[in-house]
Amino acid sequence: MFSQKLQILKEKGLLREIKDRVSPQGPKVKFGEREYINFSSNDYLGLSIHPYIIDRAKRAMDEYGYGSAASRLLGGGSILHKGLEDKIAQFKDTEAALIFNSGYSANTGIIPAFADEDTAIFSDELNHASIIDGCRLSKVKTLIYRHKDLSHLEGLIKKNAKRKIVITDTVFSMDGDIAPLSDIYKICKKNNAMLYTDDAHGTGVLGNGKGALAQFNIKPEPWIIQMGTFSKALGSFGAFIACSSDVTEWTLNTARSLIFSTALPTCIVAASIAALELIEKDSGLIKRLWENRDELSRRLKDIGYDIMGSETPIIPIKTGGLENTLRISRHLHKKGIFAPAIRPPTVKEPRIRITVTASHSDEDIERLIEALREIKPLNNQ
Ligand SMILES: Cc1ncc(COP(=O)(O)O)c(C=O)c1O
Structure with missing residues (x-):
């Protein structure tokens, strides 16, 4: 049964496969013998290989061992787990925070924990798959509003x-655009709605690293829940919610993905604390990230590429159809550039998703531009 289905995916150009790196993450990666310039990672600040963070993880491993052996509720968490929550609460200026094992497990655990039979959820059509799955698991009425369409959201919210x-x-992961949070905040306030933001790609990137709410000058309030991940700009692993202590306590008591899953290893937690410390020290990494982002997006536009409304270091390029997307992806691969094609069902419209980081050099950007200049999208020729 599966071989036939796999064959169909292959014929449609939709078969996914994992490429096995033989190097660490970073602006350059190696697959087999060959090195590529890497425009595929969400390690926006290059922290996944930062010596300060690696040292802290190693020290925590020496002190606490590796595995956590049980869920935090069952086996207790380490004091570093609690320390990371205190750090996040201070960083996000909220009363409390609670950590999860991943962004996926946060969204699929928290959303069902918040929703009861009297609840309706209003979700942007381009929200991440983990939000979609969280809404499905909640089994409550979920109304999808058109992407960033405030009047659609307002119309739906009034009725329900x-x-x-x-x-x-906050930042849409395949489009790289930013949610209109000031307006969404106002709509929520006016209609007495709770606001749940997924700041996976905003934390460490927007608002001087503090995330999307800070970028929009929105003060945390008890009815706002900020979810974020340690797995992208913080170069680590895991996720959190930052909110009021009532909300963390409720979540701790009801979110199944937290209750029934082994806690994060303490060395990972230590790495996340160290990453937050680095961001707070502001070593110029965020500035460099945005300089690279602005340079690359400007150069892409100059050579005729449509970057599809990107406003962040996630820069998709419109490629006009699946075949052409795969053609461009193969060309980049040949040129030693790793920027894979994103295809349905992840997105409706295939594209090459480029992510630029603070670690890319001017030469890395130049090489990407040169490779793309050689092969313009069909619809631009
Ligand atoms: C917006 C968004 N939310 C949640 C997740 C899931 O986070 P994680 O990779 O930590 O499971 C991702 C990452 O893929 C994401 O882009």
Whole structure:
């Protein structure tokens, strides 16, 4: 049964496969014998290989061992788990925070924990798959509003439910655009709705690293829940919610992905604390990230590429159809550039998703531009 289905995926150009790196993550990666310039990672600040962070993880491993051996509720967490939550609460200026094993497990655990039979969820159509799955697991009425369409959201929200939760990515992971948070905040406030933001790609990138709320000058309030991950700009692994202590306590008591899953290893937690410390020290990494982002997006536009409304270091390029997307991806591969094609069902419209980081050199950017200049998208020729 599966071989036939796999064959169909292959014929449609939709078969996914994992490429096995033989190097660490970073601006250059090696697959087999060959080195590539890497424009595929979410390690926006290059922290996944930062010596300060690696040292802290090693020290925690010496002190606490590796595995956590049980869920935090069952086996207790280390004091570093609690320390990371205190650090996140201070960093996000909230009363409390709670950590999860990944962004995926946060969204699929928290959303069902928040929703009851009186709840309706309002979710942007381009929200991440983990939000979609969290909404499905909640089994409550979920109304999808058109991407960033405030009047659609407002129209839906007025008609519906006693309890309302608006859920939005802050930075949309395949499009690289930013949610209009000031307006969404106002709509939530006016309609007495809870606001749940997924700041996976905003934390460490927007608002001087503090995330999307800081970027929009929105002060945390008890009805706002900020979810974020340690797995992207913080170069680590895991996720969090930053919110009021009532909310963390409720979540701790009800989110199945937290209750029924082994806690993060303490060395990973130590790495996340160290990453937050580095961001707070502001070593110029965020500035460099945005300089690279601005340079690359300008150069891409100059050579005729459509970057599809990108406003962040996630820069998709419009490629006009699956075949052409694969053609460009193969060309980049030949040129020693790793920027894979993103295809349905991840997105409706295939594209090459480029992510630029603080670690890319001017020469890395130049090489990408040169390679893309050689092979313009069909619809631009
Ligand atoms: C917006 C968004 N939310 C959640 C996740 C899931 O995070 P994680 O990779 O930590 O599971 C991702 C990452 O893929 C994401 O892009």
